[in-house]
Every structure is written in structure tokens, then in C-alpha cells.
Amino acid sequence: MRLSELSRAVGVPPATVKWYLRVGLLPKGTPTAANQAHYDVRHVRRLRLVRALIEIGRLSVDASRRVCDAIDDADLPLHDVLGVVHRALADAGAHPGATPEASAAVDTFLDRRGWQVRPDAPARAELAAVLTALTGLRDSGAPPVDTADAVAHLLTPYAEAVQPLAAAEVAGVPTDLARDEVVEQVVAGTVLMERALGALRRLAQEHHWAGRREPD
Amino acid sequence: MRLSELSRAVGVPPATVKWYLRVGLLPKGTPTAANQAHYDVRHVRRLRLVRALIEIGRLSVDASRRVCDAIDDADLPLHDVLGVVHRALADAGAHPGATPEASAAVDTFLDRRGWQVRPDAPARAELAAVLTALTGLRDSGAPPVDTADAVAHLLTPYAEAVQPLAAAEVAGVPTDLARDEVVEQVVAGTVLMERALGALRRLAQEHHWAGRREPD
Structure with missing residues (x-):
């Protein structure tokens, strides 16, 4: 197919x-002629x-x-x-520097849960940035969320929510298929289902707000 | 404090x-003088x-x-x-149009779960966009993820993970404080903990991958 057909097939403007x-x-x-090229079903998938x-x-x-380079290698x-993919997701949106206290508290939290996570896992810095931001937004009287106890109190319900989910996600990747047959699906699932998870959390929040009296 | 001090206090460049x-x-x-103004602790918080x-x-x-306008009203x-806030999060990153099939499947899914969610809740469109994208990325032989059964199969583990979490989050908003005392914390928690949830999911995935043999 030509570029214009590829564009129409996926719904992405030709200029893009x-x-x-x-x-x-x-x-x-x-290439099929000067300034013309032929695209196929692999271009549709990639686009x-x-x-x-x-x-x-x-x-x-x-x-x-x-x-994409990692998929193609x-x-x-x-x-x-x-x-x-995890690095790309952690970097989506710069996150301002975390304090050493918040970073150390994240490390302690993960250690205590027994999660085997590399020391340079990019999501550690992302979590520490969240805790640093929350601490900065606390009222002057409120305790910071960058001590081991405060972080455990805050993050445990979230960790317990995602742990069985992540176990099922990892277990759901077929072991009897070759890497090339699953890699795009696994990448897409990792990225897109993070978005779906956030959307479902907000829908569940709305549902629970509906059953609660508004504070005056 | 002056603008330069505000900038230093929060770590945001003066130009920003x-x-x-x-x-x-x-x-x-x-205003304190021509081209000079005084900023206070409320500016620090807002920044x-x-x-x-x-x-x-x-x-x-x-x-x-x-x-911010909503907080100040x-x-x-x-x-x-x-x-x-929910609308802002749903709109963060444009999402390409969802198919009518995916939108209908999301509505059916939420109905069956009994979640009380407004028909125009922005996260519905966001979920439908995720399902549409996943369907487009499926191999030609694989079933689409825009039928009620396929969507229930895919989303139920995610919905079950977030439902108790969202219940606890909503229950954790104090009812004995005035709106103005909690609004910033609730906004920050809604936005920042979505990011934390995604980061924790990825850390849990890494942990579970560590315990699994790599497919060849």
C-alpha cells in the first residue's frame, strides 16, 4: 500500500x-519510484x-x-x-529530584516486602519523587511521607493491590511461544494496561464517592 | 519573599x-515596587x-x-x-477515537460490576481507547478485545485490584474537616498516587519476572 493508504488504515495523518x-x-x-514507497501489514502494526x-x-x-528498537533487536x-519499556514509562513526564530520605524509604519498603527489584529500577526514583512531592505539599504540622513507617503506611495498600495483578500478568505471558510472537503484545499490555489501571481506579473512586456523604 | 526566593524554595527556575x-x-x-512583588507561603504551596x-x-x-481554579472556587x-481532576487525568495524553464496540463493551462492563459512574465519566472513553488500541494490535487470528466477554476477562482482575483500594482512598478523606483543609491533599493524592500505582505495578512485575523462566 502507499503512504496515503497506510495513513488511512491506521487513522494517523500523512504528515505524522x-x-x-x-x-x-x-x-x-x-521504494517503488522516485518519492514513492510500498508499505505492508508490518507497517500498519508498527504504526x-x-x-x-x-x-x-x-x-x-x-x-x-x-x-521499538528493543522490540526489533x-x-x-x-x-x-x-x-x-519500564524505563520509558518511568521517564514519561520528568520527575523532579527526590530527597535522599524518600529514596531510602522506598528502598526499605521494597526490601521489607521482599520484592526482587534491581537497585537501579527506574520506578524506584519515580516512587521517591511522588513521596517527595507529597511531603512538600503536607501542612507544616503533618508528618512527612519519607520515613520508613509513613511510606509503609501509605504504599502498602497500593502494593497489595498490584502484587496479585502483576503475578497474573507475568504468568499470562505464554512460555510456549517464541519471543517474536509475544513481544509486541507484552509491550502493548505493559503500557496500555497501566493507563487502564489508572482509569479503573478513578471509576472505582467515583463509585465509592457516590455512596458517601460529601464533607461540608 | 521575592520571586528569586520563591524559586529557590521550591526548586523551580525563575523563568518557569x-x-x-x-x-x-x-x-x-x-506589588512592593515597580517590577517587584512579595510572595508568601501560599505561593510556595501552590507552586x-x-x-x-x-x-x-x-x-x-x-x-x-x-x-487550580477548581481548588480556589x-x-x-x-x-x-x-x-x-479526573477529567484532567483522562485527557493527559490525547487518546485516539475508540470504536463504538469498545465504548459499548466498557459501558456493559461497568454496569455489570454495579459501579455507579456517570455516563460521561471521562475514564470511560479512556478505557475504550485502550481496548480499541489493543484490538488493533492483535494478530489477525486473535479475537478482538471489544466484546463484553473479552473485556470482562481482560479488565476484571484490574477492577478487582483497584476496587478495595479506591474504597479505602475515599474512606480516608476526613469528613470532620472543612473542604478547604483537605482539597489540596485530596487532589495531590488522586494525581500522585496514580503515578505511584503504575510504578508499583512495574516493580511487582519485575519481581515476578525474576521468579520466572524466560521464554526462549
């Missing part, structure tokens, strides 16, 4: 498709994935390209592809 | 503080909140201003402030 080609987010098509990463997953163009194990 | 003042994200200080909304919550400047009940 051309830009994705230029910045290397989409592999070049097969859909890129769009989902950027528009729904809120990844930057650079982060999306790193994710057939020598990179699935686990390492997911490492690239 | 000036820009926030210009676009109305931060209320003007009290911290704005920074958290934008940098950690990934809200746009427009969405952050709508959230003392006549707006807390529940309605949260409606503004």
Missing part, C-alpha cells in the same frame, strides 16, 4: 506518518503500536523509538525489552 | 515561575502543587490551571473538584 518515518519510529517502505505508545502511553518520541531477551 | 504567573497558574504576588501536577501527574498547563464541592 512522514515525520515518524523521518525520525526512525517507522521503518522505511520498499498502531507507535500511536498507542505515544498517545495512550504518553511516551516521548525518543522513548518510543527506544522501545531479536537478540534482546523479552525480559530486557520490558526493562526498556 | 514567571511563566506560571503569566499564564495564571500561580496567583500574582503583592509545589503545580509542579507536581505537571511534572509527576503529566497534566498539561491548561488542565493544571483548571484544577470555594463554592465548588470537593466531589466536583475531583471531577475536574
Whole structure:
């Protein structure tokens, strides 16, 4: 198919498709004539994935390209592809520096839960940034949320909510299929279901607010 | 304090503080001289909140201003402030159009769960966009994730993970305090803990991957 057909098939404007080609987010098509190229079903899939990463997953163009490069590197194990995806998600939206207290409290929290997580896992810094921001927003009288006890109190319900979920997600990745057959689905699931999880939390909050009297 | 001191207190560059003042994200200080103004502790709090909304919550400047305006409108009940926050979070990152099938499947899913959620809750469209994207990324042989059964199968574990969490979050908002005493904390918690939830899910995934053999 031609670029205009690719554009229509996925619903991405031709100018955006051309830009994705230029910045290397989409592999070049097969040249057919001067200024013309042929695109196939793999371009449709990739364009859909890129769009989902950027528009729904809120990844930057650079982060999306790193994710696509990791998918295309057939020598990179699935686990390492997911490492690239996790880094991209942690970096989506810069997060201001965390205090050393908050970073240490996150490390203590994860240690006590017994979670096997690399020391440089990007989500550690992301969590520490959240705790630092919450501490900064506390009233002067309120205790900070960057001590081990305060962090355990705050984060435990969230950790307990996601732990069985993550176990099921990891267990749900088929072991009898080759890396190339699952990698795109696993990447898409990791990115898109984080968005779905946030949306469902807000819907559940709305539901529970509906059953509660408003404070005056 | 002066603008330079406000900037240092929160760790936001003076040029950014000036820009926030210009676009109305931060209320003007009290004029003290030509081109000089005095800022106080309320500016520090607001600047911290704005920074958290934008940098950690990934809200746009427009969405952050709508959230701040809602906080400052003392006549707006807390529940309605949260409606503004939920809309801002759903809109963070445009999401491409959902198919009617995906939208209908989300509505059916929420109905069957018995969640009391407004028909125009912005997270409905967000979920439908996720399902539409996942369906588009499926292999041609795989069933779409926009039928009621497929959506229930996919989303139920996520809904079950967040439901008790959301119940605890809503129950944790004090009823014995005035709106103005809790509104900033509730807004910050809604936005920042969504980010924390995603980070914890990824850490739990890493933990569970560590206990699993890599598919070849």
C-alpha cells in the first residue's frame, strides 16, 4: 500500500506518518519510484503500536523509538525489552529530584516486602519523587511521607493491590511461544494496561464517592 | 519573599515561575515596587502543587490551571473538584477515537460490576481507547478485545485490584474537616498516587519476572 493508504488504515495523518518515518519510529517502505514507497501489514502494526505508545502511553518520541528498537533487536531477551519499556514509562513526564530520605524509604519498603527489584529500577526514583512531592505539599504540622513507617503506611495498600495483578500478568505471558510472537503484545499490555489501571481506579473512586456523604 | 526566593524554595527556575504567573497558574504576588512583588507561603504551596501536577501527574498547563481554579472556587464541592481532576487525568495524553464496540463493551462492563459512574465519566472513553488500541494490535487470528466477554476477562482482575483500594482512598478523606483543609491533599493524592500505582505495578512485575523462566 502507499503512504496515503497506510495513513488511512491506521487513522494517523500523512504528515505524522512522514515525520515518524523521518525520525526512525517507522521503518522505511520498499521504494517503488522516485518519492514513492510500498508499505505492508508490518507497517500498519508498527504504526498502531507507535500511536498507542505515544498517545495512550504518553511516551516521548525518543522513548518510543527506544522501545521499538528493543522490540526489533531479536537478540534482546523479552525480559530486557520490558526493562526498556519500564524505563520509558518511568521517564514519561520528568520527575523532579527526590530527597535522599524518600529514596531510602522506598528502598526499605521494597526490601521489607521482599520484592526482587534491581537497585537501579527506574520506578524506584519515580516512587521517591511522588513521596517527595507529597511531603512538600503536607501542612507544616503533618508528618512527612519519607520515613520508613509513613511510606509503609501509605504504599502498602497500593502494593497489595498490584502484587496479585502483576503475578497474573507475568504468568499470562505464554512460555510456549517464541519471543517474536509475544513481544509486541507484552509491550502493548505493559503500557496500555497501566493507563487502564489508572482509569479503573478513578471509576472505582467515583463509585465509592457516590455512596458517601460529601464533607461540608 | 521575592520571586528569586520563591524559586529557590521550591526548586523551580525563575523563568518557569514567571511563566506560571503569566499564564495564571500561580496567583500574582503583592506589588512592593515597580517590577517587584512579595510572595508568601501560599505561593510556595501552590507552586509545589503545580509542579507536581505537571511534572509527576503529566497534566498539561491548561488542565493544571483548571484544577487550580477548581481548588480556589470555594463554592465548588470537593466531589466536583475531583471531577475536574479526573477529567484532567483522562485527557493527559490525547487518546485516539475508540470504536463504538469498545465504548459499548466498557459501558456493559461497568454496569455489570454495579459501579455507579456517570455516563460521561471521562475514564470511560479512556478505557475504550485502550481496548480499541489493543484490538488493533492483535494478530489477525486473535479475537478482538471489544466484546463484553473479552473485556470482562481482560479488565476484571484490574477492577478487582483497584476496587478495595479506591474504597479505602475515599474512606480516608476526613469528613470532620472543612473542604478547604483537605482539597489540596485530596487532589495531590488522586494525581500522585496514580503515578505511584503504575510504578508499583512495574516493580511487582519485575519481581515476578525474576521468579520466572524466560521464554526462549
